[in-house]
Amino acid sequence: MDSRHRTQDILRCALCTTEVALMYCIVCHTNLCKDCIIIHFSDKSQAPNIVPIEQFSSTLNYPKCPTHPTKQCELNCTQCNVPFCTSCLSSGKHLGHKAVDIFEEFDAKKESLKNDLQEIENSIFPKYKDAASIIQILKADWSKNKRLLDTSDVCLVFKYQSMVKRFRKLNISIPTFQPVKINREHIMKQFGSLTALSVETEDQQSYTVPSQGTVFSPPDRPLLDVPKLITELNMGYKYLHGVPCMWSDEEIWTRCDDKILKLYNLNGELVKYFQTKSGNVPQDIAVTRSGYLVYTDYNDSSVNLVNENNKIRRLVKILDWKPHGVCSTSSDDLLVIMNSDDGTQTKVMRYSDSTEKQSIQFDDQGKPLYTSGDIKYLSENRNLEICVADNHAHAVVVVSAAGKLCFRYSGPSSTTRESFDPRGITTDSGANILIGDYKNDSIHIIDRDGHFLRYIDNCCLQLPWGLCVDSKDNLFVEENITGKVKKLQYYK
Known part of the structure; x- marks a missing residue:
């Protein structure tokens, strides 16, 4: 008997329930014995597709x-x-x-x-x-x-x-609106485009910003006075050098300084893992809205997608540029930070599957939005703004979906701390931006306009690097040296 079935007596026919099932109907998903195959054919208006039971079971992964x-x-x-x-x-x-x-x-x-x-x-x-x-x-x-x-x-x-x-x-009650006179320039700065907006990239490629419908209104949820440490997960790494990402609210992908990407549950148990296609260390990872894992391969100059069977497909191969940070957007596009091969330029690229849709590199005065090279991660906010943690600039740079500069955040105006050292970055359901401040062992929470709200610095954080949030706005913080991921609650 097939070892797959040694824990049960035998696989029985679904019709008579007594005889051994020898065949399987792929159309009806039915186990059949030899005598019931004829009955099954006579009961169907369309001819079933019958295969040996072994052939069907061998296709299951x-x-x-x-x-x-x-x-x-x-x-x-x-x-x-x-x-x-x-x-x-x-x-x-x-x-x-x-x-x-x-x-x-x-x-x-x-x-x-x-x-x-x-x-x-x-x-x-x-x-x-x-x-x-x-x-x-x-x-x-x-x-x-x-x-x-x-x-x-x-x-x-x-x-x-x-x-x-x-x-x-x-x-759901669909809101109705009365026409009002608005300052379009102000609205564009705060929320990006309210309707579809065609913009030209540096390569004169037309990109249409998706419509947001009504203006984003964050939920009215107060922050905790004292954030709480919910759980601490030891991922079995000596060091963690990346940004974790949620596969679900119960599972999290992580990476280290090797070629292996690992999926853990919140009990700290390894669920699955795979090796990068090139054997190189991945630079960053993200989970798309469609549920696929994506990773950037800096040395291979590629962006790669992993399907449910751990089959790796190269989405993008870039000439003269190397990909670093990556994130998935609400429209299931990918935003990728690129460094030029000579290390003199940095830009953010938008891709729909393998198709380049947008390039963001300069402000309205033609000056670079981002410093060249070094560590950078990014996240899309709920109002479609693109938030980049620019470590070399000691700042977070936020632009609209059309690529227009909204603001730069360099830490609170008055502080006795060391220089702001942003690494990981994420956003939550309230359009707040959370930034890992590496040297100061803390997390900065700022609102969508760049105003400082509070620190998270009471949970024994040690060199926080990567950040992500789950669907309930619990914050996951990846610590560089300890190899731990901490789950924190910061909303009431």
Whole structure:
């Protein structure tokens, strides 16, 4: 018997439930014995696609067990919602939890996913067609999960959790507006374009800034007087030299000074990992709105995308420039910081998949927006502004989506601290900007206009480097020397 099924008696026919299943219908996702194949054909208006059960099962991508690398995960814990192998079961790790066979549950999970996607497309999309921000989130989730229907990666399918219920209950009232006289120049500075705006890049390429609909209004949430350390994760690295990024609220990608990228859960357990295609150290990582991991390869002058099966596709190969920081935007574009080969220039490039859409390098007076070379990371704010931590300039440079300078932040005007040393940068749901101040062991929180709000300096931070936030605005801080990631709460 196939080792994949040694934890169950035998795989039975779905129709008669007694005989051994020898064939599988790909169209109907049904296990069939020899006698029931004829019955199955007669019941269908369209001819099923029948293959040997071994052929179907061989296409499933069973995950390797992170605890026992030589074993395949044949079972799934319904309580923890994680796959595990028979050795994990013997060790008592999931003692008392209900376990199901991955092979038997795979079709049921995909059928649930298929029904959810159909409801979103046919019922929920039309209901909220005028609510741009909701539809944007919905479409990102929908596109990401639609790809799961075609994957054979069991681990990814089992991680799917229905997102339909939270959208069924939404009660959105679409605002109406009265015409008012506005100062367009002021609005452009504060919020970028309110309607589609065509701009010319330095290479005279036309880029259309996506419409924001209504003006962004941040939620009214007060900051904590004393931020809290929620948890501390030891990632098993000696040093951490990058920016972590959230795969979900429960999993986080990290990188070190080697060629391996690793995904951990919030228990500090390794979930998966892969090696860069070139064998070089990645400079930065990001997760797209579609759910794919992207990394920049400085030495290879490339930007690369990793799909759900850990297959790496080169998105961009750049001549005479080297990519550093990268982030994904609300429109699923990529923003990439580029340094020229000779180290004399720096710019921000926007890509849609492999297509170059925008270049941001100079202000209105033709002066460089960013210093050349050195460490730089970036993030897109909720109002579509592009925020760059320029370490060499000891400043954060914020430009609108059209590339117009909004402001520079160099720390509070009065301080006795050492020189502002920005490394990692991220933004939250309130359009606040959070910056890791490396030498001062602290985080700066500024608002969308560049006004200083407060420090986070009470959580025993040591040389904070990378920052990211989850969907609940919890802050994750990657410490350079300790190899730890700390989860902090800073909103009430």
